[in-house]
Each structure stands twice: as C-alpha cells, then as structure tokens.
Amino acid sequence: MRKIKAYAKYFQFIYKHWDFQLALFTIWHEIIGERKYGIDTTGTEQLWQYDIDDEDLSESEAYQPSSYYILEKVLAALPAEAATGRIYDFGCGKGRTLAVAMAYGFQKLTGIEIIYELAKDAESNILNCRFYKPAFNFLVVNNRAQDEEITDDANTFLFFNPFKESVMAEVVDNIMESHQRAPRKIFVIYINDVYRNLFLDKGFKQHYHIQKLTYLQGTVLILS
Numbered sequence: 001m002r003k004i005k006a007y008a009k010y011f012q013f014i015y016k017h018w019d020f021q022l023a024l025f026t027i028w029h030e031i032i033g034e035r036k037y038g039i040d041t042t043g044t045e046q047l048w049q050y051d052i053d054d055e056d057l058s059e060s061e062a063y064q065p066s067s068y069y070i071l072e073k074v075l076a077a078l079p080a081e082a083a084t085g086r087i088y089d090f091g092c093g094k095g096r097t098l099a100v101a102m103a104y105g106f107q108k109l110t111g112i113e114i115i116y117e118l119a120k121d122a123e124s125n126i127l128n129c130r131f132y133k134p135a136f137n138f139l140v141v142n143n144r145a146q147d148e149e150i151t152d153d154a155n156t157f158l159f160f161n162p163f164k165e166s167v168m169a170e171v172v173d174n175i176m177e178s179h180q181r182a183p184r185k186i187f188v189i190y191i192n193d194v195y196r197n198l199f200l201d202k203g204f205k206q207h208y209h210i211q212k213l214t215y216l217q218g219t220v221l222i223l224s
Contacts, residue, residue: 003034003040006042006043007027007030007031007042009043010026010027010030010042011023011026013043013044014026018215021213022213022214022216025069025212025213026067029068029069030042030068033068037096037099037100037103037129037131038128038129038130039094039095039096039099039128040094040121040125040128041065041094041095041099041121041125042065044063044064045062045063045093045115046062046063058164063094063115063118064093065096065160066096066191067212067216067218068096068100069212069216070191070210070212070216070217070218071096071191071218072104073218074189074191074208075100075101075104076104077208077220078156078187078189078220079187080105081185082106082155082156082187083104083106083156085108085153085154085156085184086106086108086109086110086137086154086155086156087101087106087108087110087154087155087156087157087158088110088111088112088150088156088157088158089101089110089111089158090112090157090158090159090163090171091112091113091145091159091160091163092111092112092118092122092140093118093121093122094118094121094122095111095121095122095123095124095125095126095140096125097158097160098111098122098126098138098140099125099129099132102126102129102131102132102133102136103131107133107135107136107137108137108138108153109126109136109137109139110138110141110151110154111126111138111139112141112145112148113141113142113143114142114143114144114145115142116142119141119142120140122140123140126138126140145162145171146171146174148174149174150174150175150178151178152178152181152182152184154178155184155185155186156186156187156189157175157187157188158188158189158190158191159171159188159190159191160192161191161193161195165194165195165198168195168198172198172202175188176202185222185224186204186222187220187221188204188219188220188223189218189219190218190219190220191217192217192218193217193218196219199223200221203223204221204222204223205221205223205224206220206221207220207221207222208220
C-alpha cells in the first residue's frame, strides 16, 4: 500500500509540473524499475526539510530520481571500458543510479550526497539491490559535492542536474584536476544536461544523446 501511495503521489507531481503523458510513462517505468532492482527510490524530497545550511540549500536542487528509462539507455550506451573504473554519482539521493549501474557492470561505486538521511537511504538501497554482490566496492559519502576529492580510479561521473551552475563548475574543475594527475579516458553521464557547456569547454565530446517526450534527456560525454 505504501508503494502504491508513493507512485500515486509521484504521478500527481509529474502531471502537475509537466503533463499527463510524461506522468504515465514515468510511473510505468517506476513500477518496473523498482521491482527489477529491488529498491525504494520513487518520489521527490524538498531539501529545506532537512538539516542543511542556507547557502548549500540555495545551490542545490530538490531530490528527484533519474528516469529509469533514460538511465538504462545512457548506461547501455557507455563503452564497455567504462565499467572497469569507479563511477561517481554527484547528488546520489537515495542511490538509484548506483543500484542500476551495478547491473551494467560497475563494481566500484561512490555516491556523494549532502543530505545525511538521503545518504543513509542510498546505502540501504545499494545493499538491497538485486544486483549487489559483497565483493563490490561501494561508498556513500555525506559531503558537499564541490568539497569531495575525486579518487584517481574514477572514470565515470553521473549528474542529474543536482545543483546550480557555480557548484557544477567547481565539480568539473575537480574532475579535470584528477584527470591531470592521472591521465585517463573520462566518461560523463549527464541527465537533463542544463550546463553541458561546462564539459564541452573542457574538451569533452558528445558520444550519445537521447530525448524522450520532450522533457526526458540524457547525454554521454567523453574526454579522451
């Protein structure tokens, strides 16, 4: 019953902010995805209800999970070599992206989440995911994205427009610093790529793009 209420509430949210067709499409894939991966990530969360300072709140976006449809498409579009490295999800929320990434071959995963409660939810969902194995190396860090030092084994970075441009620019700079320390191919999955030019200006090239029902978009960018 709780899940049914969550689906209904999320349907209403999408219908109110976008349209009926998108709401129906999204909820259909929510039901399939939550069952497929064995996780609990449907719905939205307003960050003001949590312990977060005003400056960070002003630079962050509300929690909303990535579309299962788009997420699976962009992960499938990655070159096979991407899964040999570590994937970072900035603004990982309740951990959906990391859970799905495990099904696409990633065994080293890091989530960065500023809200403590959401970070704990992410840990729980990853452990409960049907594709999780004890040998996997995963970490969920309760931290500001721009303050997190990127490990040099990381080669894939995912964003679902989690924060404003100023924070995004700092994170991109951190990725580039890591790339300079340890040159390697870098893959970026950017869902709803509002600030895509931040990557293009650094030399990234578009590898893949998908758009569905106008509002659902996903892009894969690569820096060789």
